[in-house]
Amino acid sequence: MSDTSTPANKGRDLTEGSIAKTMLLFALPTLGSSVLQSLNGSINAVWVGRFLGEEALAATTNGNILMFIMISFVFGFGMAATILIGQAMGRRNDTMVKKTMGTALGSIIPISVLLATGGWIFAPALLELLGTPPSAFELALTYLRMIFIAMPVTLTFTLMMMALRGTGDSTTPLWFIAMSVVIDLILTPILILGLGPFPEWGIFGSAFATAVANTLALIGMIVTLYWRGSVLTLSMPELRFLRADLSILKSMFSKGLPMGLQMIVISTAALTMLSLINREGVQTTAAYSATQQLWTYVQMPAMALSAAASAMVAQNIGANQWNRVSGITRWGLIFNLILTGTMISVLTIFDESVLALFLGSDSPAVPIGRHIQLMATWGYLFFGVAQVLFGAMRANGYVVWPLIVMVISMYPVRLGFAFGLYPTLGADALWLSFPAGMVATAVMGAGLYMYGGWRKGKILPSEEAAQTAEGYRAHGGTCSSCRDMAPTTSWKQVQEPG
Structure with a gap:
């Protein structure tokens, strides 16, 4: 049922108060998260460039841009989930939030496993298509394959952070990105250089450190959300939501595909540019x-x-x-x-x-x-x-x-x-x-x-179905107008500013 309460564990209400203040309070933790992630990437690039050479740095560039193009569709999928969660939060519809989260997780995990498998197999062909410099090819292949192995964890971590922001909570992602960055910054030089008892893994160590850091941060985030009783968590009976709701999945793909294609467009243009720059x-x-x-x-x-x-x-x-x-x-x-x-x-x-x-x-x-x-x-x-x-x-x-x-x-x-x-x-x-x-x-x-x-x-399709079902249940299944509209309603809301 719809829940009209908004306790702290459900995120931040973005529908009231000063717009400027609310935007800053939301955007600054998101900016902080981006700063930490980028600082981590930059420091890792310093380690790679200074200790492994320019060829290794060029290898990470070629590997990262291919990783970006592979996750672009999944990014659009996650953004669509974020929009659905945000609109459901605005309507105080906890059930829709949980269904959306379950459908997203139940879909993105197998998709990411398939992408990881395909990426490992076709990594050499992808690097050749990109025109990776021969001196950097083997380094890029090692780096890229480790990234693909870590893809299911990386994409799930990203999805969880996007979903939290859909609830209005941009602070929790900041803390767990900070955790991931700290772990990565400690492990990267150790594994690149083989400090102490650890092996000297070179460029593989850089990618492996990031994978470990993301895995530990994801585990920590999930435990924290359950401890808080977050609206995004699924109880034992609600684990059925991991079986994709077709109306929600349709919304995610219909809205997520164009957003994912935007990323693909950017990525393929960047690939073409990089092939020119490599020359x-x-x-x-x-x-x-x-x-x-x-x-x-x-x-x-x-x-x-x-x-x-x-x-x-x-x-x-x-x-x-x-x-x-x-x-x-x-x-x-x-x-x-x-x-x-x-x-x-x-x-x-x-x-x-x-x-x-x-x-x-x-x-x-x-x-x-x-x-x-x-x-x-x-x-x-x-x-x-x-x-x-x-x-x-x-x-x-x-x-x-x-x-x-x-x-x-x-x-x-x-x-x-x-x-x-x-x-x-x-x-x-x-x-x-x-x-x-x-x-x-x-x-x-x-x-x-x-x-x-x-x-x-019209409102997003999954929300139409949710509102119809809520109305049907609210009347005990006796409302003829609700019954007539469910489940194939074309109920629309023409939404004008103001």
Whole structure:
């Protein structure tokens, strides 16, 4: 049955109070989580680059981008689950939250096992397709296969964190990411260098340390959620929810597939770009890898604000408080300009020192990395604008047109710019293509937000079924109008702002 109470163990209510304050209280822990994850990745990259060499650093870049493309569909699946959970929380429907969580877990675990198996088998072919430099190939293969082995744990951990944010809780993921990072930072140098009684595993040790850290953090998170009595946990009778509810699964795939395809579009465009960058030589690939570490930090405020916008808008739609949606988007854009602008300024000032951490102060790749950073990093201001707008729109299941925007921005714009102007500008065409794509995404995203039909439409299919079933049960199964609508209802809510 629907539960109208909102105790602390069920997350944060995002439908009341100051919008700016609520967004900051949600976004800052999410930003902190991203900082910790990226700092961990950066420190690991320092260990790999300084102690194993530029070939090993290039190997991790090729391995990580392939990992990213493999999990993209699952990411969209998880985002759809987050939206469903957020809207169910707004409606105070605990049963739907649990059903959604059960369906997500019961589906993502076998999917991740299949991806891991396929990734292990086809890893050599994938690296060859990418054009991985021969000197880095064996290192990249070792690294990538360990990542694939750890995929079920990694994806389940990611799903749990996304689901918690759907309930309005962005703090618990922060603590367990911190736990994972601390473990990883301790194990990585030990296993890379073989300190003490531990074996010297090199690049394999870096990936293995991350897998162990994520596994322990996931176990800790699950235990904590049960200890708290979180709305996301399933009691023994509720374990039946792990058998996928078809209406919820349909919603997850219909909304998650376009979001996953957005990630695929970004990933395949990045793969194509990396294949072009690889042609410039190992030093340029290593410089680009180090610059990507800077870009990871620059884009973190935008991603945190996008997550905050999605969670807040989803809960407010669920509570039918459309009057708050425009304010949420407006504050997201304001905070993006402040936070992302600050990150760009700080990293521009200190880029040489930071790049030297990954490459060594005397590396010839450092000036290449500085040039890449100066040419392209400013575009992330527009990236942030697009992410906030997309975050608000996807909270109502509006995902197809943002996908189309992403396809246009990544292919005709970014890749067209890179290929078309390379004969004239040389490698600069590659670096300038990044902000070109980001500006195009922001402009088209703003057009969708202002003139698209994302505010209108029916509630998500699983929510329709849930409301119908709730109404049917509330009347003891005697309400003829409820009975007539269940379970094939086409009940719609036309949702206008305000």
